[in-house]
Amino acid sequence: xxxxxxxxxxxxxxxxxxxxxxxxxxxxxxxxxxxxxxxxxxxxxxxxxxxxxxxxxxxxxxxxxxxxxxxxxxxxxxxxxxxxxxxxxxxxxxxxxxxxxxxxxxxxxxxxxxxxxxxxxxxxxxxxxxxxxxxxxxxxxxxxxxxxxxxxxxxxxxxxxxxxxxxxxxxxxxxxxxxxxxxxxxxxxxxxxxxxx
Amino acid sequence: xxxxxxxxxxxxxxxxxxxxxxxxxxxxxxxxxxxxxxxxxxxxxxxxxxxxxxxxxxxxxxxxxxxxxxxxxxxxxxxxxxxxxxxxxxxxxxxxxxxxxxxxxxxxxxxxxxxxxxxxxxxxxxxxxxxxxxxxxxxxxxxxxxxxxxxxxxxxxxxxxxxxxxxxxxxxxxxxxxxxxxxxxxxxxxxxxxxxxxxxxxxxxxxxxxxxxxxxxx
Numbered sequence: 001x002x003x004x005x006x007x008x009x010x011x012x013x014x015x016x017x018x019x020x021x022x023x024x025x026x027x028x029x030x031x032x033x034x035x036x037x038x039x040x041x042x043x044x045x046x047x048x049x050x051x052x053x054x055x056x057x058x059x060x061x062x063x064x065x066x067x068x069x070x071x072x073x074x075x076x077x078x079x080x081x082x083x084x085x086x087x088x089x090x091x092x093x094x095x096x097x098x099x100x101x102x103x104x105x106x107x108x109x110x111x112x113x114x115x116x117x118x119x120x121x122x123x124x125x126x127x128x129x130x131x132x133x134x135x136x137x138x139x140x141x142x143x144x145x146x147x148x149x150x151x152x153x154x155x156x157x158x159x160x161x162x163x164x165x166x167x168x169x170x171x172x173x174x175x176x177x178x179x180x181x182x183x184x185x186x187x188x189x190x191x192x193x194x195x196x197x
Numbered sequence: 198x199x200x201x202x203x204x205x206x207x208x209x210x211x212x213x214x215x216x217x218x219x220x221x222x223x224x225x226x227x228x229x230x231x232x233x234x235x236x237x238x239x240x241x242x243x244x245x246x247x248x249x250x251x252x253x254x255x256x257x258x259x260x261x262x263x264x265x266x267x268x269x270x271x272x273x274x275x276x277x278x279x280x281x282x283x284x285x286x287x288x289x290x291x292x293x294x295x296x297x298x299x300x301x302x303x304x305x306x307x308x309x310x311x312x313x314x315x316x317x318x319x320x321x322x323x324x325x326x327x328x329x330x331x332x333x334x335x336x337x338x339x340x341x342x343x344x345x346x347x348x349x350x351x352x353x354x355x356x357x358x359x360x361x362x363x364x365x366x367x368x369x370x371x372x373x374x375x376x377x378x379x380x381x382x383x384x385x386x387x388x389x390x391x392x393x394x395x396x397x398x399x400x401x402x403x404x405x406x407x408x409x410x411x412x413x414x415x
Contacts, residue, residue: 032274034266041262046254053255064261071265072272080277090246097214097245105218105319111415112218112319118290119221120214130236138243145247160213160245161252166206181206188205193240195205196233 021088022081029078041071044089048096055162058103066103070096080122084131087138094122100163137193144191152187155180199231199364207368208234212241219323219391219414222290223346223366226389229288230364287350291389294318294325299351299387302327308403310334310380315413324392324413330354330380337403338377343394345369352386354378375399 024040027033045067052063073095081091098116105112125131158169170180188194203224210216211224228235286292287299294316295302304312310331318325330336346368353362356376361367371394380386395410
């Protein structure tokens with residue numbers, strides 16, 4: 001994670017994402033900019049709420065609770081955001097995903113010393129070459145996602161947006177587990193995400 | 198470099214945040230040894246981010262923004278240090294669970310060459326334990342009643358299928374053939390094992406222990 005003040009416009013040569021949301025995060029980190037935070041909130045809070053309600057696993061109240069929790073973490077952790085390592089939306093997604101996992105575990109009364117963040121920490125590479133690769137990956141995934149057949153897109157939505165295991169997705173879609181696994185693999189193949197051989 | 202990796206199903210579930218906690222911790226520990234898998238997980242995470250961005254925007258009550266703004270003063274921004282773990286140290290997730298080093302743990306002796314230390318993850322359906330096998334020592338021949346993940350942390354072991362070294366991630370499912378892992382002669386071996394059902398010893402010398410093998414989740 002980058003120390004405070006290392007990122008932002010003053011970082012020479014960094015092909016930092018100059019999109020509006022990254023700038024908001026940097027402004028929050030640098031000067032506690034509430035107007036920037038409000039802009040981020042207006043854009044992302046509805047997406048986080050949509051994510052929370054996907055698959056109807058959370059009530060409206062809990063969805064609001066998740067929105068609050070995620071947006072407050074965005075505020076608190078903004079200094080850890082590095083525009084060279086991730087798109088703002090990717091960074092906010094990982095916070096939302098981890099917070100939702102923690103919320104599910106709290107609801108199931110897990111008594112655990114671990115937070116989801118400990119298990120899936122921010123991992124972006126510090127190597128400039130890998131950062132460029134990673135940004136290309138992200139762009140490619142976004143472009144190719146629209147080209148997936150409906151059945152594959154549907155399964156990816158279950159897996160990612162609803163946070164369902166392959167077995168749960170199979171049960172809900174009334175499909176054999178093997179079919180679900182192969183659809184996920186096919187979809188990922190089209191997105192050019194495969195094991196290095 | 199690790200030669201044995203979690204399969205794509207594990208990595209996808211990990212990136213989506215749906216893997217059971219004990220298994221997720223084990224995958225996270227593997228990622229500390231394996232840049233290739235870490236890169237793939239980063240890519241798989243982009244799929245989640247893309248779906249999130251393009252997802253349904255559910256209207257949020259304006260009062261929620263006021264509530265959050267009112268809380269910001271109580272929640273000051275955090276500062277972050279860039280801490281690099283020592284290269285030989287156990288993965289950070291394990292250091293956290295162990296609260297120290299391997300030597301600080303309570304080890305329970307099972308056979309002359311095998312000791313086990315149970316770590317608490319809070320996962321209600323998986324046991325999470327470290328196995329210490331003395332150099333050249335052997336784990337009695339056993340079969341699997343459920344799923345077993347093994348991650349080599351230190352030293353290495355071999356079984357009929359091959360040799361495994363630090364960072365290697367092995368997955369065995371219920372009903373797969375019995376095996377008897379043997380630590381390499383050169384040094385003691387420490388592995389992490391995540392189980393969802395107790396093992397079953399298949400050799401006559403150790404079968405008497407089967408009724409006493411209980412899963413210790415949590």
